Amino acid sequence: MKPVPSPKTIRDVARQAGVGVGTVSRVLNGGVNVSPKTRNRVLAVMRRLDFRPHAQARRILRRRSGMVCFLLSNRAFMHSFHARILQGVENCASALKQHVIYAVAQYDPTTPSSQIPLPPILQERGWVDGLIVAGFVYANFLRRIQGLHIPFVALGNNVLTTDGVGNFDLVSFDEFRGTAEATQYLIDQGHREIVFVGDTFFPWFRERYRGYAATMRLNKLVPAGLTARRKAAFPEYGEWAAARLLASETRATAVMAGNDEIAYGIWRAFLRSGVSVPDRMSLIGFDDREEARLMDPPLTTVRVHKEEIGDALMRLLLEKLHHAGPPYTRRILSTELVIRESVKSLRNSN
Amino acid sequence: MKPVPSPKTIRDVARQAGVGVGTVSRVLNGGVNVSPKTRNRVLAVMRRLDFRPHAQARRILRRRSGMVCFLLSNRAFMHSFHARILQGVENCASALKQHVIYAVAQYDPTTPSSQIPLPPILQERGWVDGLIVAGFVYANFLRRIQGLHIPFVALGNNVLTTDGVGNFDLVSFDEFRGTAEATQYLIDQGHREIVFVGDTFFPWFRERYRGYAATMRLNKLVPAGLTARRKAAFPEYGEWAAARLLASETRATAVMAGNDEIAYGIWRAFLRSGVSVPDRMSLIGFDDREEARLMDPPLTTVRVHKEEIGDALMRLLLEKLHHAGPPYTRRILSTELVIRESVKSLRNSN
């Protein structure tokens, strides 16, 4: 095995083909104003020398690196949700001949803005053309990102500040309508006492609660939520809520869970207490993670189109790159209620 | 908002500071042989102009881009397992001031090697210093990668060819010992009839089966496997196996599942048939995905240290970059049996 196949340059090709460097460059870039004879000769030499152009050098001149950074604001969050979004971003990027750099910013809401560590890639020029921000976005983080003067778009559903909102582009999905539709579905199935479960400290659960509550009131029903702040993982939160619900000898027949993980916790607690889903209790989740389909019974849930969100993020960013500056756009994707088997119809007729 | 903060170059700085470009460059790179007075003047100008060096330009000269590519060989596989490995890679990379580009290669085992599409990033020079390959690796894919002449390491557990193996570096984990230890644990708990479930078409299940079978024989027990080839998703495979097992009126008291997803399918089928885990049937999984902990009962399983694998991949790659060429190393990480509640002890005493 040859040690290093000593990289050939455009000048090597030019010399061997007996042409000027400019001609080789023209062949590389679509070959306008190059005679077919010359082009073929140059191409043949390129193949023979295994010439591959040097990307870095091109990018200097082009003033565009062809790279975007997918910045996740907290290491702990690379779960399937963000993984699927990254997948959508990559998918779209590769179709548009862009590349995705994956990076993580570790910070907490109290870190002074200027001290939030960022990968050097974002601090030097010329690395990335733009930035896709996902994960928790607190005010300090937002300021840090904005100070970079790199065009960016954010995944909007977990922006936890209202300060600079409106001053940047974001893609999100309609949490409000998601639970609104799901709640309406429960009501249509004859449910009257429906409980929402989810810690409304988090803005997304707040929004989902609002969608639920509005729909309840629209139907002259009274909203009831287990929405207390509790620093627990989601499945555990669900278990806690289920236990409280059962202890209160509730007359509720359905639970609207803030997300699938909470739904899972609720389901598990119900299972242990001998409360059958959906016979005794109907259950709806939110997100449609892979596991929702696999639960027993398969969970009816509000699907978030994760790949599409990734796609929208990438596209929006590229739009920004081409004609930068305000105005800023919000792109809100819709959700989809996927009906499986965790909801029982209480209607006798029909 | 200023339209574009017109990038300043090293020459702008030099002119404003009244020094030569060489001096500015020296200041940028640690400032050897620069008088403190000059350095300070240059630094002041840099700050004033908001000068940030242009990464691409540096890399040309340095002949190292500081980027590695995490290449996933199939879009369908960006699930939590690979996401966690990517996390480990990124974690290690950022500590070592490297950057990770995420890319996907879509191919199938029958695609001619030369026609496997790869992102342009891998076809041009100067983009990435090295490559981390994850996902299915068939012979055609391996050849394609090797033809790139970019140093690479592979996640070894799903290499599906033996052709070129030994001619590249890989990190893997000890599948054999994983199931061996788990099986021994079952035997120690008094189980005698233990069934392995997993499609041995896949090399990793084959290896896991071998670990199981060897341990059984070592204990003078006879191995029994449901290992037929079936083109089904893993949970469904588990369901199929569980159904067959129950139909056969087996005397088995424990199941060693090929992975957690299969274990989940088995568990679900058991649940539906009223077969209690662990009272009637003990169950062990493999991988330790997030969901294993959340099952009911929590699943005893063989943990694969995914972040550590990512870390090892990154480190091995960097070693390769510094002193390239053979010999090639295999780094096999060990697994860990995490004991939860899905296994019942059949021993009366103790």
Added chain:
DNA sequence: TTGGGTGATGGAACTGGTTTCATTTCTGTT
């Protein structure tokens, strides 16, 4: 046959850094 227009071509200048090298400046000794 000559002239104008077009397409092809080579080469210089450029991009934004680093590195080398020759020259200048500083420091310490006799």
Added chain:
DNA sequence: AACAGAAATGAAACCAGTTCCATCACCCAA
């Protein structure tokens, strides 16, 4: 005060491409 040696410095060359521009060959019409 003279001088060697080391440190500091500016300028030019370089890296691997792109872009611009002047030149040249060629074709067709007048």
